[in-house]
Amino acid sequence: MATETTTDGEYDRAKEVKQFDDAKIGVKGLIDSGITTIPRFFVHPPDILSDLKPRPETRPASDLIPAIDLSGVDSNHRRSLIVDQIRRAADTIQIRMGPTMPDPAEIPEICRDEVIEWNQEIKQLGELLMGLLCEGLGVDTGRLKQMTCSEGRVMVGHYYPHCPQPDLTVGLAYHTDPGVLTVLQQDHVGGLQVKNDGVWVDVKPIPGALVINVGDLLQVISNEEFKSAEHRVLANASHEPRVSIAVFLNPGNRDDLYGPLPELISPEKPARYRQFTLTDFMTRFFKKELDGKSLTNYYKL
Ligand SMILES: O=C(O)CCC(=O)C(=O)O
Numbered sequence: 001m002a003t004e005t006t007t008d009g010e011y012d013r014a015k016e017v018k019q020f021d022d023a024k025i026g027v028k029g030l031i032d033s034g035i036t037t038i039p040r041f042f043v044h045p046p047d048i049l050s051d052l053k054p055r056p057e058t059r060p061a062s063d064l065i066p067a068i069d070l071s072g073v074d075s076n077h078r079r080s081l082i083v084d085q086i087r088r089a090a091d092t093i094q095i096r097m098g099p100t101m102p103d104p105a106e107i108p109e110i111c112r113d114e115v116i117e118w119n120q121e122i123k124q125l126g127e128l129l130m131g132l133l134c135e136g137l138g139v140d141t142g143r144l145k146q147m148t149c150s151e152g153r154v155m156v157g158h159y160y161p162h163c164p165q166p167d168l169t170v171g172l173a174y175h176t177d178p179g180v181l182t183v184l185q186q187d188h189v190g191g192l193q194v195k196n197d198g199v200w201v202d203v204k205p206i207p208g209a210l211v212i213n214v215g216d217l218l219q220v221i222s223n224e225e226f227k228s229a230e231h232r233v234l235a236n237a238s239h240e241p242r243v244s245i246a247v248f249l250n251p252g253n254r255d256d257l258y259g260p261l262p263e264l265i266s267p268e269k270p271a272r273y274r275q276f277t278l279t280d281f282m283t284r285f286f287k288k289e290l291d292g293k294s295l296t297n298y299y300k301l
Pocket residue numbers: 156158172177184186192231233244246
């Protein structure tokens with residue numbers, strides 16, 4: 001079994017993680033039990049912890065993470081403005097905007113109707129956004145839809161309880177989302193950050209706005225016209241728990257080949273990625289740690 005040396009000396013990390021997993025209480029259970037220090041397997045290495053401190057921002061966050069108003073998207077004038085705003089935002093980082101459905105019986109009754117309705121809303125929003133992104137790329141509006149890019153939806157709820165030692169750990173390690181787009185509803189607590197030019201920037205909650213992340217697959221399909229957003233969540237120092245709901249939009253056809261769109265490839269802009277199936281891609285994603293951009297790098301030509 002792996003042992004690790006920490007400032008406390010050696011300990012059997014794998015054993016302590018397994019004991020915690022087997023207890024099935026989760027981080028909420030730990031906090032509810034009244035702990036004032038976190039288990040040592042949650043403590044991150046010094047390079048991650050030193051990077052948690054705020055650094056001066058080079059540009060205002062509202063500029064880096066634009067809030068884009070989608071109203072009037074069906075009028076020609078507004079649409080071309082919105083397409084341009086989205087194209088520029090997706091080229092850099094995150095945008096904020098105003099599962100394959102399981103058997104309903106498997107969804108807890110307390111939130112069943114809301115989950116079913118949210119899934120429908122996000123499907124429509126996802127298709128609208130993908131159409132706008134296609135227009136920004138200069139390809140057919142329906143191109144991503146034809147590739148079933150919003151058909152494989154996965155909804156994940158996150159609960160970040162108050163952390164008694166927020167300087168020693170993170171809420172969610174830095175990563176990019178693997179799929180095409182992610183639609184994230186965060187509450188008012190805050191803690192989500194996105195990396196821009198090597199600097200972590202707060203994605204402050206805006207009432208009524210959703211956060212849209214470009215995922216790794218869209219980076220590949222767009223041949224890097226759009227870049228996936230590196231993001232993380234700080235440990236929650238607030239005494240209120242933080243809740244967020246992410247819907248990951250992935251292609252539904254797992255065994256088709258995905259790669260840069262042929263329309264975007266030219267002698268001046270050769271393909272930057274080889275083709276792969278979603279099955280291969282997702283298998284690699286689930287085998288690796290959350291670690292920034294290693295997945296897209298793997299398929300790079
Ligand atoms: O909780 C959040 O704000 C972010 C969640 C996230 O990044 C994810 O689920 O991939």
